[in-house]
Amino acid sequence: MMDVGRHPNIKLLTYAEVEDISGYVGNFKIRIRKKARYVEETQCTSCGDCVDVCPVVIPDEYQVGLGSRKAIFLSFPQAVPSAYIVNADECLGQNPIACGKCIEACEKECIDFTMKDEIIEVEVGVVIIATGMDIYDPTPLDEYGYSSYPNVLTSLEFERLICSSGPLEGHLGRPGDLAFPKRIGFIQCVGSRTQDPERGNPYCSNFCCMNTIKTTQYLHDAYPDVESTVFYTDLRAFGKGFEELLMRSRASGVKYIRGLPGEVYEDPETGDLHLMVENTTSNRLESHIFDMLVLAVGAVPRKETETVRQMVSLSKSPSGFLREAHPKLRPVDTPTKGVFIAGSAESPKDVRGCVTQASAAASRASILLSKDKFSVDAITAVVEEDLCTNCGVCANVCPFSAITWSKGQPAEVITAACTGCGTCAAECKFNAIKMRHFSDQAIFAQIDAMLEDNPSETIPTFACNWCSYAGADTAGVGRMAYPPHANIIRTMCSGRVSPDFVWYAFRKGAPVVLVSGCHYVDCHYIDANRSTTRRLDGLWDGMDKLGLDPGRLQLEWCSAAEGPRWQHIMEQAEEKRLKVTAGEISETSQLLKEKKVPSPRNPRPKDENQLSDFECLVCGEKWEGNYSSNQERSCPACRSNSVRWIRKR
Numbered sequence: 001m002m003d004v005g006r007h008p009n010i011k012l013l014t015y016a017e018v019e020d021i022s023g024y025v026g027n028f029k030i031r032i033r034k035k036a037r038y039v040e041e042t043q044c045t046s047c048g049d050c051v052d053v054c055p056v057v058i059p060d061e062y063q064v065g066l067g068s069r070k071a072i073f074l075s076f077p078q079a080v081p082s083a084y085i086v087n088a089d090e091c092l093g094q095n096p097i098a099c100g101k102c103i104e105a106c107e108k109e110c111i112d113f114t115m116k117d118e119i120i121e122v123e124v125g126v127v128i129i130a131t132g133m134d135i136y137d138p139t140p141l142d143e144y145g146y147s148s149y150p151n152v153l154t155s156l157e158f159e160r161l162i163c164s165s166g167p168l169e170g171h172l173g174r175p176g177d178l179a180f181p182k183r184i185g186f187i188q189c190v191g192s193r194t195q196d197p198e199r200g201n202p203y204c205s206n207f208c209c210m211n212t213i214k215t216t217q218y219l220h221d222a223y224p225d226v227e228s229t230v231f232y233t234d235l236r237a238f239g240k241g242f243e244e245l246l247m248r249s250r251a252s253g254v255k256y257i258r259g260l261p262g263e264v265y266e267d268p269e270t271g272d273l274h275l276m277v278e279n280t281t282s283n284r285l286e287s288h289i290f291d292m293l294v295l296a297v298g299a300v301p302r303k304e305t306e307t308v309r310q311m312v313s314l315s316k317s318p319s320g321f322l323r324e325a326h327p328k329l330r331p332v333d334t335p336t337k338g339v340f341i342a343g344s345a346e347s348p349k350d351v352r353g354c355v356t357q358a359s360a361a362a363s364r365a366s367i368l369l370s371k372d373k374f375s376v377d378a379i380t381a382v383v384e385e386d387l388c389t390n391c392g393v394c395a396n397v398c399p400f401s402a403i404t405w406s407k408g409q410p411a412e413v414i415t416a417a418c419t420g421c422g423t424c425a426a427e428c429k430f431n432a433i434k435m436r437h438f439s440d441q442a443i444f445a446q447i448d449a450m451l452e453d454n455p456s457e458t459i460p461t462f463a464c465n466w467c468s469y470a471g472a473d474t475a476g477v478g479r480m481a482y483p484p485h486a487n488i489i490r491t492m493c494s495g496r497v498s499p500d501f502v503w504y505a506f507r508k509g510a511p512v513v514l515v516s517g518c519h520y521v522d523c524h525y526i527d528a529n530r531s532t533t534r535r536l537d538g539l540w541d542g543m544d545k546l547g548l549d550p551g552r553l554q555l556e557w558c559s560a561a562e563g564p565r566w567q568h569i570m571e572q573a574e575e576k577r578l579k580v581t582a583g584e585i586s587e588t589s590q591l592l593k594e595k596k597v598p599s600p601r602n603p604r605p606k607d608e609n610q611l612s613d614f615e616c617l618v619c620g621e622k623w624e625g626n627y628s629s630n631q632e633r634s635c636p637a638c639r640s641n642s643v644r645w646i647r648k649r
């Protein structure tokens with residue numbers, strides 16, 4: 001921290017909060033609120049005179065509530081800058097000044113209650129998010145008695161308790177009566193590796209086993225009289241030197257018992273903690289007595305990370321941690337260009353993992369910063385200004401906020417921020433957005449080609465590049481046989497699949513159409529596949545309205561690793577194809593031709609604010625609406641987006 005504070009190229013802003021991040025790679029703008037600390041940080045020598053006279057006593061967050069602090073305080077002993085902060089909400093000296101004792105005590109006159117929060121705006125090229133993690137709160141796990149007994153602590157609380165800068169200044173004592181604990185039990189996997197959401201999280205928190213092993217070793221070295229017993233489901237000591245540490249811990253007399261306690265209760269007289277456990281190695285029910293119990297709690301994502309995540313349009317994994325661009329090949333990149341992640345914001349890690357990842361993120365960021373120009377993939381969206389109706393729909397659906405739009409102005413794509421998912425192009429009803437590569441013409445041409453001969457034997461299959469297409473590949477590489485009638489059209493994301501592609505395929509005689517993409521949380525374009533679901537809902541409704549069997553349009557999610565699932569999806573689609581009759585196919589084709597579905601896209605009207613007549617090309621519904629309102633341009637009867645503007649009134 002000291003090194004960071006002194007580094008000429010690092011500007012350290014403490015006691016500050018990021019309020020907004022806008023812009024894109026190379027051009028991020030960050031608004032930061034630097035909170036008033038009411039102490040001149042350059043003058044404060046942290047002598048502590050102000051602390052001595054402050055009458056307000058508050059539980060100390062740094063000591064996880066095991067110690068106390070004053071309303072004027074140092075966040076933690078090694079804080080940089082080493083200057084006090086007054087918490088305005090806790091201080092008695094605010095508005096009007098009722099106390100002011102710290103002002104009188106400070107000889108250097110560093111305390112200034114007129115200070116105000118400062119808004120700082122910085123422009124940066126890249127952003128690295130390293131917001132860390134929180135620990136699991138074991139209160140819901142009644143059987144361990146965490147909320148009932150003072151001598152049941154979390155591993156973090158125990159860490160503070162034995163720390164030389166902790167509430168007992170490094171002396172070991174149990175919080176209930178400060179007696180020296182001779183028997184200490186450690187319970188592993190608290191709030192981790194459970195499928196019951198009421199009892200924690202399904203993932204392993206990575207660092208808890210080694211933290212406990214390290215603590216037992218410390219206790220053995222510092223307090224040889226202490227008996228440590230560890231209860232575990234299995235021990236994960238897989239890092240460099242970790243197994244050796246575990247063996248040292250065992251050799252030093254620490255007992256390791258495989259099995260998690262079912263119940264803990266306290267003897268009110270002595271404060272002893274009684275614990276029942278099934279030892280799954282000996283298959284015996286055992287009872288143990290401890291002076292203190294330490295719960296090795298797992299990790300959870302920080303609440304505040306969610307705010308930052310939304311600011312820079314990142315996705316998160318099912319566990320709530322930030323999602324990397326690729327778990328193996330781009331582990332510190334994110335789908336948003338120029339944004340990197342480091343440390344436990346991505347997943348729970350130990351110190352070594354955090355340092356490694358932070359170094360990697362800094363290196364990746366430096367690669368970008370060292371260049372004058374940034375090259376982007378050619379697959380980006382382009383707005384045709386003449387066709388743009390300024391409706392703003394494209395900007396709303398863009399998962400990366402890469403499209404800017406204001407009333408009266410055509411939409412504009414920020415090429416550097418565009419990732420080429422194609423959701424905007426699929427959403428635009430006026431053909432005003434073109435994709436470089438994966439263009440409409442190319443996709444229509446592929447549909448034409450695959451349905452030219454024997455269309456009834458072909459299943460046009462739209463597969464996203466990252467998961468479904470790769471899943472099909474996995475099935476192929478694994479020699480998994482499946483019916484050969486699916487012809488794949490690759491798109492970068494399932495969000496690129498426009499309803500027109502589907503209608504066109506049916507019109508050309510497809511018996512079944514399949515749209516496939518990544519599982520919801522896996523979409524490589526954050527949540528672009530939610531647009532896919534919305535569009536397919538509209539298509540199913542439209543098919544229903546037209547008297548077509550909605551089952552002929554299938555939507556499936558498949559990951560790159562799910563070869564067997566792809567095989568199953570193919571078998572299902574084939575099963576459906578065999579049920580669709582030749583008559584059904586030709587009737588569908590005829591009907592869509594008559595109804596002109598899909599139709600050539602509407603030209604832009606002259607005056608967009610006028611009321612207009614609309615006609616649904618799917619169900620024939622006619623209505624009056626406002627041309628510039630996107631909502632009024634969807635069919636009120638069947639929710640189809642295949643709508644025709646008739647005339648300006």
Ligand code: FES
Pocket residue numbers: 464465466467468492493494495516517518522523524525528529
């Ligand atoms: Fe696969 Fe979006 S990338 S659905």
